[in-house]
Amino acid sequence: MKRIHVLFIIVLGLLLVASTGWGAVWMYANNSKVPEGVTVDGIQLGGMEVGEAASLLTKYTDQWEQQQTVIQANDADVSSDSRAWTLKELGYDADASAAIAALKKLQEGDLIDRARYRHSFEQTLSIDYSFEPKAFDKAIRQQWGWIDSSATTNATRVITANDRVVYTPSHNAYRLDVDTLRNQVNQWVEDSQTTAATNAADLTALGTRKLELPLPIKTVEPEVTLEKLKAEGIDRMIMSFTTDFASSAEGRAYNVTSTAKVLNDVELAPDEVFSYGKIVAATEKKYGYREAPVIQNGKLVPGIGGGICQVSSTLYNAIIRAGLDIVERRNHSLPVSYLPIGQDATFASGAIDFRFKNTTGKHLIIRTVVEDRKLTVKLFGTLPDNVRYDIESITTSTIEPTIRETVSDTLPPGGRLITQQGKQGYVVETYRTLVRDGKVVSRERLSKDKYNAQPTLVSIGKGTEPSSKLGPGAPNDAEQAPIIEDGVGTQAPSA
Known part of the structure; x- marks a missing residue:
């Protein structure tokens, strides 16, 4: 296998020399720019300096993780406060290290290696997006977990000593609907990935992107409501x-x-x-x-x-x-x-x-x-x-x-x-x-x-x-x- 590899390099070098001369091979292998047409998740990097492209991807992932989700709890029966988190704090991660490593490899190795690598360079690279649901749930519950401790109270009926029938209303309990909230944020995050290319030139705008959502609360009715009891x-x-x-x-x-x-x-x-x-x-x-x-x-x-x-x-x-x-x-x-x-x-x-x-x-x-x-x-x-x-x-x-x-x-x-x-x-x-x-x-x-x-x-x-x-x-x-x-x-x- 090693012999075939060496043979391929020799043949490629001979072809380049034969067609363009050694000067052209040297210039091709030492090109400091990203090959034309290369994109990373839709972001156009072709023609950019390799270092500039790598820096852009790093800044992009940092800014992407700084996008904010603002949750407002404004139900009068529950709470009246809000809290903002970055996507990073909620367990979302954007990792461009693989794409950056691929770009930097354009400038690594000997002349023939660089030439061969550039010649076969992938036109489409990607960013690795990941999500940790436990981090999301922990953040939300640390802020409003007390809501889940509320308990229902059944409606009651009392017949008094003077034969009056007296009813006492029931009281609902409330539960955090973390599943719904997570799905809403996930959908927004997916949308942000598809629209990132249009914002790549304006990283500041990307970092200030914000999602505002009401805190979804599930109402838990007691087993015996006033309506059921009176019925x-x-x-x-x-x-x-x-x-x-x-x-x-x-x-x-x-x-x-x-x-x-x-x-x-x-x-x-x-x-x-x-x-x-x-x-x-x-x-x-x-x-x-x-x-x-x-x-x-x-x-x-x-x-x-x-x-x-x-x-x-x-x-x-x-x-x-x-x-x-x-x-x-x-x-x-x-x-x-x-x-x-x-x-x-x-x-x-x-x-x-x-x-x-x-x-x-x-x-x-x-x-x-x-x-x-x-x-x-x-x-x-x-x-x-x-x-x-x-x-x-x-x-x-x-x-x-x-x-x-x-x-x-x-x-x-x-x-x-x-x-x-x-x-x-x-x-x-x-x-x-x-x-x-x-x-x-x-x-x-x-x-x-x-x-x-x-x-x-x-x-x-x-x-x-x-x-x-x-x-x-x-x-x-x-x-x-x-x-x-x-x-x-x-x-x-x-x-």
Whole structure:
């Protein structure tokens, strides 16, 4: 290979000498100017002295790196200051060392080397432009990094003690959009590279070139905005209903209060179905239920959880007066003292639930208040001011009590003793009337309920003739499934 190189130089020298003579070869090899037509990234250098061309490239890259980017942060919610950086400070670099080295090589080596190099010199050279994104990001974040520490605040909704619905606005957070800013500066830098040739003769103008940009800020909304929260439709208290348990023993009062605590603040989405059984289960787990009278097969007996149906019944009355749809509801087998017949809702574990559907079209919040042995259920949501629902219960028939006789060893023959006075039963129909702007719009029957009569219990002496007023009576208690109303307990499976 070395031999071929030497041979090429000899041949080239002979050709030059043959065609131009040694003087011409000497002048060609020692030419101090850049060959005609040579450009560096569009900058015309042909015909310039090599040293002058190299100096021009050095000055050009220095001035190119001194171009400024001015960032203005003028968002009133964020900041109000500006900062200027040179391209060099932002991580941009222009390196002409390779092109300068190529130019200087025109004057290096022996006569033949210089002649050969000039003869094959590239017409187009380039400047090496580079960028370090980490330097860019560091510069911006050192100036405004505190913006990224801001945090969102969710909007809040509070229902006050006097039943006002109060909203507190949300607050946005802000984040530096460094990616967008970097892309904007990169585009400007690319444009400056293509326009550099027209400015090469005026390096001072190039160095004063400036880009002004607003600081791009991304707004981060909280998960819960005021608009989203208000869209749920909790506008006001739409219904309230109160029942009294002043005569209840401590166990029953405890059960009512505990269940009301768990029911408090339950929120239903549109069309969500509420199940009272879930409230009972949650209360039993959190507080436990105490002993209080329950209804089993039409009789008051000791049990666990007595009083829980006062909560479901109070809720039921608020629900029907707010116009919501009832999915499942059954009356007690006996009338209750705290409500008119036809307007109660019982519960029995595994057998009877109270369920309704939130048909308001918006969210619904249930609030409970227990004070002075009174239970109040309040509904908060959406209901037009010009709408109300009237409830009316009508007794359509009564059921006379039967007489149930048992033989007593302590009574003489013919003796009779009433040990329990019977009570009438009832058949009741309950209607709901929709009134809008004071005018009746519709009337619907909500339920037809039967309340069992309680038999008169009579003890008779041996040999006494049974009364002619005996009715069909009730089945033996042992033959009935042990349905426990108004309490908690395991129910026998249905037949």
